[in-house]
Amino acid sequence: MAIPDAEALPEDPELARQMEELRRQHLMLDARPLPELADKIMTPMTTHGRLFWFLLFLFGAGSLMLLAVWIYQMYWGLGIVGIGRPTMWEPYLVNYIYFIGIGNAGTFISAVLRALRFEWRAPISRAAEVMTVFAMATAGLFPLIHVGRTWKLYWLFPYPNERQIWPNYRSPLTWDVVAIVTYLTCSILFAWLGLLPDLATARDRYNTGWRHRLYAMAALGWRGTQHQWATHKLTLDVFTFAIIPVMFLMHTIVSWDFSMNLQAGWHSTVFGPYFVIGALFSGVAMVIIVMLAMRRFMGLEYFIRAEHLDAMGKFLLIMSFAWVYFIFNDYLAPWYGQEPVDKSLTHLLQNLWAAPLWYGMLFCNIVMPAALLVFKRLRTWPPTLLVAAVSVQIGMWIERFIIVPVMMGQNELPYSWGKYTLRLPETLITIGAFCLVGLLFLLFTRFFPIIPLWEVHEGQAMVGLKRVGRVILRTHPQPE
């Protein structure tokens, strides 16, 4: 196969220097033979360092804690968490929005950037897709935790019964259920489809043993015939364009859960795009965290380079600007209207007990990204990028916390205003949910190639260099 790497460096020392510099910077220009790429991707799957076992223990213990606290809560009732009138929605719903938000970015990076043919996304697209699946699955857990008596879940379905409960099937909550089922199913299929060729490579690499059987089964008999590749591309294209509206609608529907209520702070037409942008904001930050962790702990520096950190850093910065625009929109109209209930809410957020949350959110989501990501030197240095991404995570969690229990406690009836305080069970379950996502992702990296081998290989084979006078330029590949 035509490997650009096989071409020798030009004899002219200046041109050779330029070419080496380009190869150092760009993954797609620094082509390696396929077996070497496969080695780089699949060796970390079977090498478990001390850190791996530590993380496995940590995340495993956290996930078990989630389960234990959930069972405890089921037994003793939802009264042990800090809910009560008027704040009947508590951090379970905060986590629900938060994890769905994280799930949005995976598809955005994978599908939208694929549709636009941004080749730099190739090495991080699978990590983003997989994170989508696990975050969505964890998000789907929270309504189950939130209903309290989970084993009575079937009461939610409209069937004729003796209790005369015929739930209203027009509720936004049913849109949620449909959206989650659709988005989760399609995300799993999308990730699996992209994984097929790599599973075949893994199947051929491990000739015997359980890994061979696992990959042979999961690869479904992929052989890489041109017919298969062509239909694979077609199917991926359909998924790419079909999953984008589903992704946008997913978080819009979550926002409609709120904005369909006549609740101050929620009843806003800008909530749909505001939530979508917020979701992408926190999700891109989470992809950055995952990307940095993979690069550092799995030795994938070859695949995830400064160019990726740079691109994702810029992306996060743009999302921060977009988020500022939307939150200003969401703030301006109620402030201008000066409705009594809106005024009381603004007062609560700016001057009363919720002020630290509100200013903390603004600091984490605006000041930190702007300070750390504007300059390229800082943006491409992993520690600063990590700090910015973690700060956005904190800020976005606070944002959802303000939207759910804080705003819910400030309704039109001042006699029933309430202040929600975090109690231990929901805190532990929240921590456990983060551990669960970490655990699932960690286990995935041990069983499946986390870098899309075939996409990187295809990108490297397609890219070319062009000499114009004394300069070497890269030609932009446009695989049809």
Added chain:
Amino acid sequence: MAEFHVLGLFDDVESATRSVRELQHLGVSDRAITVMSAMPLPEAGPGPGWLRQRGAPFAILGALAGIGLGLVITAGLYLLYQINTGLQPLVPIPTSGITIFELMMLGTMATMFIGFLIVHRLPAFGRPTYDPRISEGKIGVLTSANDDLVAAIENALKTAGAADVNRLPVREHDTRTWNRLVAGLIMVAGTVGIVLLLFWYDYLTVPLPTNMADQLSTGAQQGPRLAAPAEAIPIQGPDLISGQPATLPLPATADSLQRGQVLFDIHCALCHGKGGKGDGPLSVYFSPPPLDLTSPAARTLSDQRIFVVVTQGFGLMPQLRENLAVDERWDVINYVRSLER
């Protein structure tokens, strides 16, 4: 005449493409040539017309199925279980549209995936005609041919620069793994189903407190409840406010009592009994039994309360607003009051 697969492995695209051209010269049909590689190589195959892409029909079928399912769980359920929508349409278009759209996309994507598997007859387990070296970067050119052509094909592949040429017998499709997988899935699903049924029919029970009031911590539900302000209007409407009649009662004249008796025997006696003792022929089927209208509990009910119960129904008692006109209800109430004496 035995049939063989001939698999030539090439190091680069150029020689693989050349070999395909030479095979076509030999008279091998395009459909008998398969080019396998670790990355898409559209230019190496025997021409784009050979690729049959059947995506659109699958996508459209899936989308239609999704729309159908969406209609069932929106409009179908709304019409099946009609609730009071307060003069709003029974099947609201915007909200139904959201669900239908989601399921349309789900149908499209799921069917595309299934279609992808069907077109390639996947999953194909076992060891198909393939060489693991293809995933190391080699390009495989696979030809199926009868034995009179095999030698010529092998020669052509070698001349084109194949690194390795293998003759492989045509194998039967291996269905063993597939069968095992399906059997395993059925067994797992069956086991889970049986265990769930054991729970369902109470052979296995988990002593979870199902009633919220039985739980230790009920938080916000714990009393004391505040009394409603004096001017507040009860949710049943103004007819329950003491001192304000639901409608104007009829005086208990002999005519009224007589009409009441006739109506009571028709509409009430079946459950409450001819004498109002709660012992009508149907009373044995109810738990709790129909109220004894001569009991002290019934005596304490106000006329307005009885009127509301007859109008709206109560517990297992159906509402009788369609059976009895307003005056007729007062006739029945007069008659019931006369039974108590």
